[in-house]
Structure formats: structure tokens, C-alpha cells
Amino acid sequence: MNQFKTVALLSLLSALLITVCYWVIGGTGGAIIGVILAAVTNLGSWYYSDKIALAAYGAQPVSFEQAPGLYNMVRRLTERAGLPMPGVYIVPTQNANAFATGRDPEHAAVAVTEGILNILPDDELEAVIAHELSHIYNRDTLTQAVAATVAGAISFLAQIASYSMWFMGGSRDERNGPNPIALLLTVVLAPVAASVIQLAISRTREFEADAGAAKLTGNPRALARALQRLDANARQIPMQGNPAFEPLLIMNGFSGGQMLAGLFSTHPSTEARIENLLRLEKELTGGRV
Template identity: 85%
Template sequence: MNQFKTVALLGLLSALLITICYWVIGGTTGALIGVALAAVTNLGSWYYSDQIALAAYGAQPVSYDQAPDLHNMVQQLSERAGLPMPAIYIVPSAGANAFATGRDPEHAAVAVTQGIMNILPEDELEAVIAHELSHINNRDTLTQAVAATVAGAISFLAQIASYSLWFAGGSRDDGDGPNPLGVLLTVMLAPVAATVVQLAISRTREFAADAGSAKLTGNPRALARALQRLHSNARQMPITGNPAFEPLLIMNAFSGQFLGNLFSTHPSTEARIENLLKLEQQLP
């Protein structure tokens, strides 16, 4: 059921992209361009999802000699989870965060920021990495990367549409020109609609990855403590990058209050901690 829901939501994102092209470019030509753009975006993000996400946050590959403790930790957790060893990257940012990406476990990567390595003790960092490996194991990384790429394309088209409002010409009498009302709706609503679809894809997957981390480490409280630290750090020092890829991060980087909760790609930190403490009671 969860997979069906995800496919339906990704299809909705693609349909939104096609509709925007129809409104902004106009007519059959616009619709065909939208279909082609949706196909290229989905296929491109499937094959290059790891490179796109890593580049969005400036992640750099790190060798065993550069970070032996980190490599050993990831290796041990991967073996415990029955996963291939992912590539390891470090994001040169003081903001504390982490993410996983890749189209499947055989082409996966785990990235951590320099900030998260500085502030988390070993058991909490282990719990965070276990969370990211759970995303890989659940195939969340591909879904989130595709959704982020399509949503990014929608936001880009909305920007282009906003410029076209200033230079609009011609009419729709022949059915082939831009639709002024459609262009206006694109500018106003398309980025919000894309964000809402991303929220529906992302939020339930975070709870599942938290539970996967708890089972993998046997220490739900370590992840609960880590989330509390990361929440405080994100408010003071949010990681910078393309906001379309924020669903990949373990902690939402938006530091606002009301709007931050309303458009957060993650469940609230309080809800995640509460759920982890309930899981702790169920473990032997």
C-alpha cells in the first residue's frame, strides 16, 4: 500500500509538471514538451540521483585513511543490516545533518556533515547512520531523489512563468499560446503543490527509518538524543543547499516556527522522539 501511494504521488508530480508546460508554453506543443521533460527528469533522477543529491550539498568523498572510525562504523552497521557497503561522503558544513542517496543498495551513498561529526557522541552518530541505512534498505533514497528532482523542475518552471507574465504577448485564439490564467496559477500555486506532494511522500518514511535505526542498533534512546541535538543545531546553524532536496536530510533544515512546521518535510522532532521512546519499551 505504501509503495502504491508513493507511485501515485510521483505520478501526480509528473502530471503537475506536464500541466504547467501546457499552461506556460501552450497547446499540444506545451503538453508534449511537458511529457518529454517529465520522462527525462524521472529517468535522469533515477540514474543520477546520487550524484544530483551529493552535488546539491557539496558533499566530498572521504577515504578510509581520512576517516577510519567513520568507515568502520558504516561497515559494521551495513553488515548487520545485510547491505552492501555504501560510498561515504562528508559535507563541509558546520550545520549538523546527514542523508543517504542512491537508486538502490548497490549504488548507495551516505553523507554526513562535518558539524554532525563534531557534536554527536559515538552512539548517537551510529544511530543516525543506522537511520540512513534504513532509508537505503527501504528504497526511500530513490523515491525521495526523484520527487526532489521533479519538484525542483516545477519550481524552476514557476520562476520562468513569473518572468513570462512581464513579456506575455499574443492570444490563445488558436489554442497554441500561453494561457495567462494558467501562467498566473503556476506562479502562485505550483511550488506549494509540489511541496505538499513531497510532504506526503517524506513524512511517513522518516518514522519507518527511525524504527529501522532502533532495531539495528538496539538503542532507540541514542537516536532520540541525537534528534534533539540536531533540532537545536538546525535552528542555530541550518545546512544550506537546494531546498528541493531537504526531504533527504535526517533533520529539516528550515528554522522557522509556524511555517517551518506547516511545510516541514519531516514529522516534528517531538513526535519522532516520543515514537522512539515507545519503541524502547517494546525492545527486550
């Protein structure tokens, strides 16, 4: 069900991009440009997503000699999951967080912050890494990168529409160019709709990765404890980086507090994730906790 929901939301996001192009540029030509733009942004996300995300957070590659404990933990879980060994990176920040990126399992990377290495015991760090490997296994890293790129393109087009209204005075009609009412709707509603869809995709994939980590480690409670620690840390030490890549993180790393509404949250609430993990624990243990 979550996989179907993700595909549906991605399709809706691409359709929104094509519609916005139709409104901003006008007519069939605008729709065709929208299709081309959607294809180009998706291709760019597919090829460059790992490099962009790692650079956004200043992640540095580490070898076995530099971080043997972390490297062995990633390798052990990777073998258990039946995945190729990803690149291992450390982000120089005391915010406790982690993320995975890459267009497919053969071109993937797992990054953890110095902060998470400092505050989590081994079983909880293992659960976090298993969560990130689940993202790689499910190809969420590509899904989230595509969603972020398409949403960004929609916001950019909305900016163009606002400039068009400002300089053209909204005097054009459908015969001579974009409809001014459609332009107004684009400026006001399109970026909001794109963000809502992108964030819904992110929340869906987090629940799926939590479940994958629970099954991979056989220890859902370790991830539940880790999420509690990470949530407390995020409230004290914000993550430095581009907020556009926040959906990649295991924990909302920028706000340090509660979101105004679940609709605009990059992640499910920590409470909901923990509740789901404890429910999985009962399923895995046959009701024995």
C-alpha cells in the first residue's frame, strides 16, 4: 500500500509540474515543455542525487582505517540485507542525524553525523543504519531526490509566473498568453501543493524504512529508543545544511520543535513512529515484549 501511495504521489507531482507549465507558458506548447522539464529534472535527480546531497551537508568519505567500528557495522548489515557495500560518510556536526542517498543500491552512500556517533550506543546506531539501508533497498533515496527536484521546479515556475504578472500587469488573456487567473493560482497554490505532495511522500517512506530496520535487526525497540534520543538532540542542536534535503534525514533536523501541522512535516511524528515500532515488536515476538 505504501509503495502504491508513493507512485501515485510522484505521478501527481509530475502532473502538477506539467499543468503549471501549461498555465505559465500557455497552451499545448506549455504542456509539452512541462513533459520535457519533468523528464529532465527526473534524469538529473537520478544521476546527481548522491553528489548533491552529500555536498549539501559537507559529508566526508571515511575508510575502514579511519572508522573501523562504523565501517564494520555498515558492512555487516549490508551483507545481511543482501545489498552492495555503500560508501560510508561522516558529517562534521554535533546534530545527531543520518541519511542515505544514491540513485540505486550500486551507487549508494550512508552518512552519519559525528553527533550521532557520540550519543547512540551500538544497538541503537545499528538500528539507525538499518533504517538507512532500508531506504536504499526500497530505492527511496531516488524517490525522495526526484520529489525534491520536481517540487523545486514547480516553485521556480511559480516565481516566473509572479514576475510575469508583475511586469505584464496581468493584461494577457488565453489568446495572447497565459491566463492571468491561472497565473495567480499558480503563484499562490502550486508551490504549496507541491510541498504537501513531496512531504507526504517523505512521511510514507519513513514508516516503511522504520519497518525495514526492525525486520533487519530484529530489534524494533532499539530504533524506538534511538528516535527518542535524536528527537531530543534535534531540539537542542539544529542541523546545518540545505533544508530542501531535510526529507533525506532520519529525523527532522532543522526546526528543533513541533511542526505547525502534520501536513507540512517532512517526517511522521516521533510518537507515531515509536508507536508503530512497538506494534511491530509485538508482531515479531508473538505478543511477548
